[in-house]
Amino acid sequence: MTISLRPFVFTSGVTRPRDDRRDRELLAELASGRAEALAELYDRHAASLFRHGLALTRRRQDAEDLVQSVFVKLTATGAELLGVRQPASYLHRMLHTTWMDARRRIITGERVVELVTVGGQSARPAFEASIDIARALDELPEEQREVVVLHIVEGFSFREVGRLTGVSLFTAAGRYRLAIGRMRKLLGRQQGRV
Amino acid sequence: MNSKETERLILQARWPEPSEELRARVLAEATALPQSIVWSDRVWFSRAWRWSMAAIVIAVLAMRAWPVSPAAGAPDPSPRALADARAIEETGRDIGLPEAFTASLAHRALTRSRPRAMTFSAPTLQFLDLEETRRD
Numbered sequence: 211m212t213i214s215l216r217p218f219v220f221t222s223g224v225t226r227p228r229d230d231r232r233d234r235e236l237l238a239e240l241a242s243g244r245a246e247a248l249a250e251l252y253d254r255h256a257a258s259l260f261r262h263g264l265a266l267t268r269r270r271q272d273a274e275d276l277v278q279s280v281f282v283k284l285t286a287t288g289a290e291l292l293g294v295r296q297p298a299s300y301l302h303r304m305l306h307t308t309w310m311d312a313r314r315r316i317i318t319g320e321r322v323v324e325l326v327t328v329g330g331q332s333a334r335p336a337f338e339a340s341i342d343i344a345r346a347l348d349e350l351p352e353e354q355r356e357v358v359v360l361h362i363v364e365g366f367s368f369r370e371v372g373r374l375t376g377v378s379l380f381t382a383a384g385r386y387r388l389a390i391g392r393m394r395k396l397l398g399r400q401q402g403r404v
Numbered sequence: 405m406n407s408k409e410t411e412r413l414i415l416q417a418r419w420p421e422p423s424e425e426l427r428a429r430v431l432a433e434a435t436a437l438p439q440s441i442v443w444s445d446r447v448w449f450s451r452a453w454r455w456s457m458a459a460i461v462i463a464v465l466a467m468r469a470w471p472v473s474p475a476a477g478a479p480d481p482s483p484r485a486l487a488d489a490r491a492i493e494e495t496g497r498d499i500g501l502p503e504a505f506t507a508s509l510a511h512r513a514l515t516r517s518r519p520r521a522m523t524f525s526a527p528t529l530q531f532l533d534l535e536e537t538r539r540d
Protein backbone atom coordinates (compact mmCIF):
# COMPACT_ATOMS: atom_id res chain seq x y z
CA MET A 211 0.00 0.00 0.00
CA THR A 212 1.39 3.39 -0.94
CA ILE A 213 0.56 6.38 1.19
CA SER A 214 0.74 9.65 -0.63
CA LEU A 215 2.81 12.19 1.27
CA ARG A 216 2.25 14.90 -1.29
CA PRO A 217 0.49 17.38 1.05
CA PHE A 218 3.37 17.11 3.51
CA VAL A 219 6.18 17.67 1.06
CA PHE A 220 7.36 21.22 1.50
CA THR A 221 9.52 21.56 -1.55
CA SER A 222 8.47 21.91 -5.12
CA GLY A 223 11.85 21.36 -6.72
CA VAL A 224 12.45 25.00 -7.58
CA THR A 225 14.78 25.60 -4.64
CA ARG A 226 18.29 26.33 -5.84
CA PRO A 227 21.49 26.15 -3.83
CA ARG A 228 23.47 29.37 -3.63
CA ASP A 229 27.05 30.11 -2.84
CA ASP A 230 27.22 32.57 0.04
CA ARG A 231 30.98 32.57 0.49
CA ARG A 232 31.81 35.46 -1.82
CA ASP A 233 28.87 37.44 -0.44
CA ARG A 234 30.18 37.01 3.09
CA GLU A 235 33.58 38.25 2.00
CA LEU A 236 31.97 41.26 0.35
CA LEU A 237 29.95 42.08 3.45
CA ALA A 238 33.11 41.91 5.55
CA GLU A 239 34.84 44.24 3.11
CA LEU A 240 31.87 46.61 3.17
CA ALA A 241 31.97 46.60 6.95
CA SER A 242 35.60 47.68 6.69
CA GLY A 243 34.54 50.57 4.47
CA ARG A 244 35.59 49.31 1.03
CA ALA A 245 33.29 51.05 -1.49
CA GLU A 246 34.00 48.59 -4.34
CA ALA A 247 32.38 45.85 -2.28
CA LEU A 248 29.08 47.70 -2.41
CA ALA A 249 29.15 47.89 -6.21
CA GLU A 250 29.81 44.16 -6.45
CA LEU A 251 27.09 43.37 -3.92
CA TYR A 252 24.71 45.52 -5.91
CA ASP A 253 25.51 43.71 -9.13
CA ARG A 254 25.01 40.34 -7.47
CA HIS A 255 21.75 41.07 -5.64
CA ALA A 256 19.99 44.15 -7.01
CA ALA A 257 17.96 42.31 -9.67
CA SER A 258 16.77 39.69 -7.19
CA LEU A 259 15.89 42.33 -4.61
CA PHE A 260 14.15 44.37 -7.27
CA ARG A 261 11.92 41.42 -8.21
CA HIS A 262 11.11 40.88 -4.56
CA GLY A 263 10.33 44.57 -4.23
CA LEU A 264 8.16 44.46 -7.32
CA ALA A 265 6.20 41.53 -5.88
CA LEU A 266 5.54 43.54 -2.76
CA THR A 267 4.89 47.00 -4.15
CA ARG A 268 3.70 46.24 -7.70
CA ARG A 269 5.26 49.53 -8.76
CA ARG A 270 8.58 49.89 -10.42
CA GLN A 271 9.40 53.16 -8.72
CA ASP A 272 8.53 51.86 -5.25
CA ALA A 273 10.53 48.68 -5.87
CA GLU A 274 13.57 50.73 -6.85
CA ASP A 275 13.17 52.90 -3.77
CA LEU A 276 13.06 49.77 -1.62
CA VAL A 277 16.23 48.41 -3.18
CA GLN A 278 17.95 51.72 -2.63
CA SER A 279 16.86 51.77 1.02
CA VAL A 280 18.29 48.31 1.53
CA PHE A 281 21.72 49.29 0.23
CA VAL A 282 21.73 52.53 2.20
CA LYS A 283 20.91 50.57 5.36
CA LEU A 284 23.56 48.03 4.50
CA THR A 285 26.33 50.59 4.40
CA ALA A 286 25.21 51.98 7.74
CA THR A 287 25.14 48.58 9.44
CA GLY A 288 28.84 48.33 10.21
CA ALA A 289 30.49 45.54 12.16
CA GLU A 290 27.29 43.51 12.45
CA LEU A 291 27.79 42.49 8.83
CA LEU A 292 30.69 40.31 9.97
CA GLY A 293 28.22 37.98 11.65
CA VAL A 294 25.91 37.47 8.65
CA ARG A 295 25.90 33.80 7.60
CA GLN A 296 23.40 33.87 4.73
CA PRO A 297 23.79 37.19 2.93
CA ALA A 298 21.03 36.64 0.34
CA SER A 299 18.45 35.85 3.00
CA TYR A 300 19.74 38.74 5.09
CA LEU A 301 19.26 41.23 2.24
CA HIS A 302 15.80 39.97 1.39
CA ARG A 303 14.78 40.06 5.04
CA MET A 304 16.03 43.63 5.19
CA LEU A 305 13.92 44.48 2.15
CA HIS A 306 10.89 42.80 3.68
CA THR A 307 11.16 44.71 6.95
CA THR A 308 11.83 47.98 5.12
CA TRP A 309 8.66 47.41 3.13
CA MET A 310 6.65 46.57 6.26
CA ASP A 311 7.86 49.80 7.86
CA ALA A 312 7.20 51.88 4.77
CA ARG A 313 3.82 50.33 3.97
CA ARG A 314 2.14 52.31 6.67
CA ARG A 315 3.22 55.48 4.93
CA ILE A 316 2.86 54.53 1.26
CA ILE A 317 -0.63 54.63 -0.16
CA THR A 318 -0.97 52.03 -2.88
CA GLY A 319 -4.45 52.76 -4.11
CA GLU A 320 -3.71 52.30 -7.77
CA ARG A 321 -3.12 48.80 -9.14
CA VAL A 322 -0.56 48.79 -11.86
CA VAL A 323 0.13 45.72 -13.95
CA GLU A 324 3.81 46.02 -14.70
CA LEU A 325 5.15 42.90 -13.12
CA VAL A 326 6.45 40.54 -15.74
CA THR A 327 7.00 39.92 -19.38
CA VAL A 328 7.23 36.35 -20.60
CA GLY A 329 10.22 35.47 -22.68
CA GLY A 330 11.18 32.29 -24.53
CA GLN A 331 9.24 30.26 -27.04
CA SER A 332 5.63 30.95 -26.27
CA ALA A 333 2.90 29.72 -28.56
CA ARG A 334 0.88 32.85 -27.95
CA PRO A 335 2.14 36.39 -28.35
CA ALA A 336 4.45 37.32 -25.50
CA PHE A 337 2.42 40.35 -24.62
CA GLU A 338 -0.75 38.35 -23.94
CA ALA A 339 1.12 35.76 -21.87
CA SER A 340 2.81 38.48 -19.86
CA ILE A 341 -0.51 40.12 -19.15
CA ASP A 342 -1.92 36.76 -18.04
CA ILE A 343 0.86 36.14 -15.52
CA ALA A 344 0.89 39.71 -14.35
CA ARG A 345 -2.86 39.70 -13.84
CA ALA A 346 -2.78 36.37 -12.04
CA LEU A 347 -0.01 37.60 -9.73
CA ASP A 348 -1.82 40.85 -9.27
CA GLU A 349 -4.90 39.01 -8.04
CA LEU A 350 -2.96 37.37 -5.22
CA PRO A 351 -2.71 38.83 -1.73
CA GLU A 352 0.64 40.46 -1.02
CA GLU A 353 2.02 37.68 1.19
CA GLN A 354 1.14 34.99 -1.37
CA ARG A 355 2.68 36.99 -4.20
CA GLU A 356 5.82 37.43 -2.14
CA VAL A 357 6.23 33.73 -1.42
CA VAL A 358 5.68 32.84 -5.10
CA VAL A 359 8.42 35.22 -6.20
CA LEU A 360 10.85 34.23 -3.44
CA HIS A 361 10.34 30.51 -3.93
CA ILE A 362 9.96 30.12 -7.68
CA VAL A 363 11.86 33.05 -9.08
CA GLU A 364 14.55 33.50 -6.43
CA GLY A 365 14.86 29.83 -5.46
CA PHE A 366 14.59 30.21 -1.68
CA SER A 367 13.43 27.18 0.28
CA PHE A 368 10.23 27.44 2.30
CA ARG A 369 12.30 27.46 5.46
CA GLU A 370 14.26 30.47 4.18
CA VAL A 371 11.11 32.20 2.95
CA GLY A 372 9.53 31.67 6.36
CA ARG A 373 12.58 33.02 8.11
CA LEU A 374 12.88 36.13 6.02
CA THR A 375 9.18 36.99 6.05
CA GLY A 376 8.79 36.23 9.74
CA VAL A 377 6.46 33.22 9.51
CA SER A 378 6.87 29.49 10.03
CA LEU A 379 7.92 27.04 7.33
CA PHE A 380 4.40 25.62 7.31
CA THR A 381 2.77 29.01 6.86
CA ALA A 382 5.11 29.82 3.98
CA ALA A 383 4.38 26.48 2.32
CA GLY A 384 0.66 26.91 2.91
CA ARG A 385 0.69 30.36 1.36
CA TYR A 386 2.57 29.02 -1.62
CA ARG A 387 0.12 26.17 -2.11
CA LEU A 388 -2.84 28.55 -1.98
CA ALA A 389 -1.13 30.96 -4.37
CA ILE A 390 -0.32 28.31 -6.94
CA GLY A 391 -3.83 26.89 -6.75
CA ARG A 392 -5.29 30.30 -7.28
CA MET A 393 -2.92 31.16 -10.13
CA ARG A 394 -3.66 27.85 -11.77
CA LYS A 395 -7.35 28.65 -11.81
CA LEU A 396 -6.79 32.21 -12.99
CA LEU A 397 -4.41 31.22 -15.76
CA GLY A 398 -6.70 28.39 -16.84
CA ARG A 399 -9.62 30.77 -16.99
CA GLN A 400 -7.62 33.31 -18.95
CA GLN A 401 -6.40 30.67 -21.38
CA GLY A 402 -9.94 29.40 -21.85
CA ARG A 403 -11.09 32.88 -22.73
CA VAL A 404 -8.52 33.22 -25.54
CA MET B 405 -3.21 23.57 -16.28
CA ASN B 406 -1.54 21.82 -13.33
CA SER B 407 0.73 23.18 -10.60
CA LYS B 408 3.96 22.15 -12.34
CA GLU B 409 2.91 23.93 -15.48
CA THR B 410 2.04 27.04 -13.50
CA GLU B 411 5.42 26.96 -11.76
CA ARG B 412 7.16 26.52 -15.10
CA LEU B 413 5.31 29.46 -16.59
CA ILE B 414 6.25 31.72 -13.69
CA LEU B 415 9.84 30.52 -13.85
CA GLN B 416 10.04 31.25 -17.58
CA ALA B 417 8.68 34.74 -17.16
CA ARG B 418 11.27 37.40 -17.84
CA TRP B 419 11.14 39.90 -15.04
CA PRO B 420 12.10 43.52 -15.55
CA GLU B 421 15.55 44.60 -14.43
CA PRO B 422 16.20 47.60 -12.24
CA SER B 423 17.17 50.69 -14.19
CA GLU B 424 20.73 51.85 -14.70
CA GLU B 425 19.89 55.05 -12.87
CA LEU B 426 19.15 53.03 -9.76
CA ARG B 427 22.69 51.65 -9.73
CA ALA B 428 24.15 55.13 -10.04
CA ARG B 429 21.77 56.41 -7.39
CA VAL B 430 22.61 53.63 -4.94
CA LEU B 431 26.35 53.94 -5.39
CA ALA B 432 26.17 57.71 -5.02
CA GLU B 433 23.93 57.73 -2.00
CA ALA B 434 25.00 54.63 -0.13
CA THR B 435 28.62 55.59 0.19
CA ALA B 436 30.49 53.19 2.38
CA LEU B 437 32.03 55.25 5.12
CA PRO B 438 35.51 54.23 6.17
CA GLN B 439 34.92 52.34 9.37
CA SER B 440 37.43 50.87 11.69
CA ILE B 441 36.65 47.28 12.56
CA VAL B 442 38.48 46.59 15.77
CA TRP B 443 39.65 43.13 16.77
CA SER B 444 36.90 42.88 19.41
CA ASP B 445 34.26 43.23 16.66
CA ARG B 446 35.89 40.52 14.63
CA VAL B 447 36.05 38.27 17.68
CA TRP B 448 32.51 39.04 18.80
CA PHE B 449 30.95 38.35 15.41
CA SER B 450 33.03 35.24 14.79
CA ARG B 451 30.97 32.11 15.10
CA ALA B 452 34.01 30.03 16.12
CA TRP B 453 34.71 32.38 19.00
CA ARG B 454 31.12 32.25 20.24
CA TRP B 455 31.09 28.45 20.12
CA SER B 456 34.38 28.21 21.96
CA MET B 457 33.13 30.59 24.66
CA ALA B 458 30.01 28.50 25.13
CA ALA B 459 32.16 25.36 25.36
CA ILE B 460 34.39 26.99 27.99
CA VAL B 461 31.40 28.05 30.10
CA ILE B 462 29.96 24.54 29.95
CA ALA B 463 33.34 23.06 30.86
CA VAL B 464 33.70 25.39 33.87
CA LEU B 465 30.20 24.57 35.08
CA ALA B 466 30.87 20.86 34.65
CA MET B 467 34.13 21.13 36.60
CA ARG B 468 32.36 22.94 39.44
CA ALA B 469 29.69 20.29 39.60
CA TRP B 470 32.36 17.56 39.74
CA PRO B 471 33.48 16.66 43.32
CA VAL B 472 36.94 17.98 44.17
CA SER B 473 38.07 14.74 45.84
CA PRO B 474 36.44 11.38 46.48
CA ALA B 475 36.21 12.23 50.18
CA ALA B 476 34.23 15.39 49.45
CA GLY B 477 31.60 13.40 47.69
CA ALA B 478 31.36 10.77 50.43
CA PRO B 479 28.20 10.65 52.55
CA ASP B 480 28.12 11.98 56.12
CA PRO B 481 29.00 9.49 58.85
CA SER B 482 26.09 7.55 60.32
CA PRO B 483 24.81 8.28 63.88
CA ARG B 484 26.20 4.97 64.98
CA ALA B 485 29.67 5.87 63.74
CA LEU B 486 29.41 9.19 65.57
CA ALA B 487 28.44 7.43 68.78
CA ASP B 488 31.38 5.04 68.38
CA ALA B 489 33.78 7.92 67.84
CA ARG B 490 32.46 9.69 70.92
CA ALA B 491 32.84 6.50 72.99
CA ILE B 492 36.42 6.06 71.78
CA GLU B 493 37.25 9.63 72.75
CA GLU B 494 35.78 9.17 76.25
CA THR B 495 37.52 5.86 76.77
CA GLY B 496 40.83 7.27 75.57
CA ARG B 497 40.48 10.18 77.99
CA ASP B 498 39.60 7.81 80.85
CA ILE B 499 42.57 5.55 80.35
CA GLY B 500 44.92 8.50 79.85
CA LEU B 501 45.86 8.17 76.20
CA PRO B 502 47.43 11.12 74.41
CA GLU B 503 44.79 13.41 72.91
CA ALA B 504 46.18 13.26 69.39
CA PHE B 505 46.12 9.50 69.44
CA THR B 506 42.52 9.44 70.74
CA ALA B 507 41.46 11.88 68.04
CA SER B 508 43.09 9.75 65.37
CA LEU B 509 41.26 6.68 66.65
CA ALA B 510 37.96 8.55 66.68
CA HIS B 511 38.61 9.70 63.15
CA ARG B 512 39.24 6.14 62.08
CA ALA B 513 35.96 5.09 63.64
CA LEU B 514 34.19 7.73 61.63
CA THR B 515 35.76 6.65 58.37
CA ARG B 516 35.37 2.94 59.09
CA SER B 517 31.82 2.87 57.69
CA ARG B 518 33.08 4.05 54.28
CA PRO B 519 34.16 1.36 51.86
CA ARG B 520 37.85 1.96 52.09
CA ALA B 521 40.73 -0.21 53.17
CA MET B 522 41.78 0.55 56.75
CA THR B 523 45.39 0.26 57.63
CA PHE B 524 46.86 0.50 61.11
CA SER B 525 50.36 1.42 61.80
CA ALA B 526 52.53 -1.06 63.72
CA PRO B 527 52.51 0.88 67.09
CA THR B 528 48.71 1.11 66.98
CA LEU B 529 48.37 -2.61 66.41
CA GLN B 530 50.73 -3.27 69.29
CA PHE B 531 48.72 -0.93 71.50
CA LEU B 532 45.42 -2.59 70.57
CA ASP B 533 46.88 -6.07 71.28
CA LEU B 534 48.11 -4.82 74.62
CA GLU B 535 44.68 -3.46 75.48
CA GLU B 536 43.01 -6.73 74.56
CA THR B 537 45.38 -8.78 76.72
CA ARG B 538 44.87 -6.33 79.60
CA ARG B 539 41.07 -6.72 79.36
CA ASP B 540 41.37 -10.51 79.28
